Amino acid sequence: MKAKTKKPSLTLLGLMLVMLFTFAACEFDLVAYKEAAKAGLDTYAASKGEENYSGNNWTLVAGFVAEGKSAIDVVADKDDVDAAVDDAKKVNQYIAFTAIMCYHYRIQS
Numbered sequence: 001m002k003a004k005t006k007k008p009s010l011t012l013l014g015l016m017l018v019m020l021f022t023f024a025a026c027e028f029d030l031v032a033y034k035e036a037a038k039a040g041l042d043t044y045a046a047s048k049g050e051e052n053y054s055g056n057n058w059t060l061v062a063g064f065v066a067e068g069k070s071a072i073d074v075v076a077d078k079d080d081v082d083a084a085v086d087d088a089k090k091v092n093q094y095i096a097f098t099a100i101m102c103y104h105y106r107i108q109s
Helices: 010-048 055-074 078-108
Strands: none
Touching: 010 055, 010 078, 055 078
16 A cells, blocks of 8 residues: 655645735734824924924924934834834923923023
8 A cells, every 4th residue: 555645735825825914914014004103203293383492493303203203214013113203202392391491591580
């Protein structure tokens, strides 16, 4: 009697294809998430209003938004994207706080 050779299962091939497409979908999902986060930073900065900042401070805000976008580009998962967005927003809040404190100091002096 001749021994049967086992052929690769179509189930294994199907599983591999599902894994491949899932990975591709996750990559696309992360790219879309990053793009939305970068657009969100632009919206956040615009909502603060350029007219509410001195020229120098608005330049700082724009620079930190650009740095936030660069940080988003290099991270590898959604948690790191969120952290980059939070960091950029914290810097903007610090700029606004510092500007307010300087303004109040000048008035009281």
